[in-house]
Amino acid sequence: MKTVLGLESSCDETAAAIVTDGRVILAQRIASQDEAHRPFGGVVPEIAARAHAERLAPLVEAVLADAGMTLDEVDAIAATAGPGLIGGVMVGLVTGKALAMASGKPLIAINHLEGHALSPRLADETLAYPYLLLLVSGGHCQILLVEGVGKFRRLATTIDDALGEAFDKSAKVLGLGYPGGPALERLAAEGDPKAVPLPRPLYGSSEPHFSFAGLKSAVLRARQSGEHADADIAAAFQKAAIDCLIDRTRRALDSVLAEGIALNGLVVAGGVAANKSVRGALEALAASRDLAFVAPPLSLCTDNAAMIAWAGVERLALGQSDPLDVAARPRWPLDPDAAPVRGAGVKA
Numbered sequence: 001m002k003t004v005l006g007l008e009s010s011c012d013e014t015a016a017a018i019v020t021d022g023r024v025i026l027a028q029r030i031a032s033q034d035e036a037h038r039p040f041g042g043v044v045p046e047i048a049a050r051a052h053a054e055r056l057a058p059l060v061e062a063v064l065a066d067a068g069m070t071l072d073e074v075d076a077i078a079a080t081a082g083p084g085l086i087g088g089v090m091v092g093l094v095t096g097k098a099l100a101m102a103s104g105k106p107l108i109a110i111n112h113l114e115g116h117a118l119s120p121r122l123a124d125e126t127l128a129y130p131y132l133l134l135l136v137s138g139g140h141c142q143i144l145l146v147e148g149v150g151k152f153r154r155l156a157t158t159i160d161d162a163l164g165e166a167f168d169k170s171a172k173v174l175g176l177g178y179p180g181g182p183a184l185e186r187l188a189a190e191g192d193p194k195a196v197p198l199p200r201p202l203y204g205s206s207e208p209h210f211s212f213a214g215l216k217s218a219v220l221r222a223r224q225s226g227e228h229a230d231a232d233i234a235a236a237f238q239k240a241a242i243d244c245l246i247d248r249t250r251r252a253l254d255s256v257l258a259e260g261i262a263l264n265g266l267v268v269a270g271g272v273a274a275n276k277s278v279r280g281a282l283e284a285l286a287a288s289r290d291l292a293f294v295a296p297p298l299s300l301c302t303d304n305a306a307m308i309a310w311a312g313v314e315r316l317a318l319g320q321s322d323p324l325d326v327a328a329r330p331r332w333p334l335d336p337d338a339a340p341v342r343g344a345g346v347k348a
Helices: 034-040 045-067 086-103 112-123 163-173 180-188 213-225 230-258 276-288 305-317 343-347
Strands: 003-008 013-020 025-032 076-082 107-111 131-136 141-148 151-157 266-269
Touching (some): 003 086, 003 305, 013 045, 076 086, 086 107, 107 112, 112 266, 131 230, 141 230, 151 230, 163 180, 163 213, 163 230, 180 276, 213 230, 230 276
Parallel strands (some): 003 076, 131 266
Antiparallel strands (some): 003 013, 013 025
């Protein structure tokens, strides 16, 4: 049995976990920073980096104790090396380097997005490559063909905002506080999605990408008009966002199937994958194409170290590791060969 210690610190969650190649999470701990960032309505990079520096070492000690292991008994150290807030990424990566050097164990630098992309395989041992992945989080909204470890073909990305960002900022407009996505989902359950006319950017477009900036702006205008209940605005926003998500995913799915690629499932990962309405709509889409729908458990949707450790397990099985001088990367695309797109989506 191989075990990997994973470290995650790319945004506002400090996390450590130990995972085996048998898909067992031996221990996992996450220290949330919600209270520290709530007064500012969003993540403050300097506060996040400081919290990571204070919390990561105690978390590592705790997960080792929880698993009844010592550092010498771990087979490798996997740490997020990007993308993300550079201060936090550096805290996690430097900690991983120190642990690897002290223990003489290999260091595996993990792309945070690959952690999300492979996390469904940690939860479902039947999920084989290739599969179509919808990666939706606060910073990213992409559709990728996942052909193997490190083998990604990006089919679509956002040209402006990620869906998670649109959820959070719309929640802020509605006065729901931080983190806003889950609060907006709860409020949407009380509203009428047909009560507020909202746009569906790029719906039906031949362009494969996503756009949510216009939808977010429309939410602001609807709130400022004073003509609609907040619950109705929330419900209308969520319905419009999901309509766009399904339209774009359907287009990508059909294009891959038209190539004759035998997919093993439609998969969703990332923080927005915790949204029940999003999951339900994607499950229906998968069923319409006779595909399995796979979503990780809620504990693996938001940022966590188990997914980083699992990505390390998959890379370790292939004999992959990284030198101790590997650099942190605030931007690190899964498909570096993907053609640039207009707008801010080029960053993805």
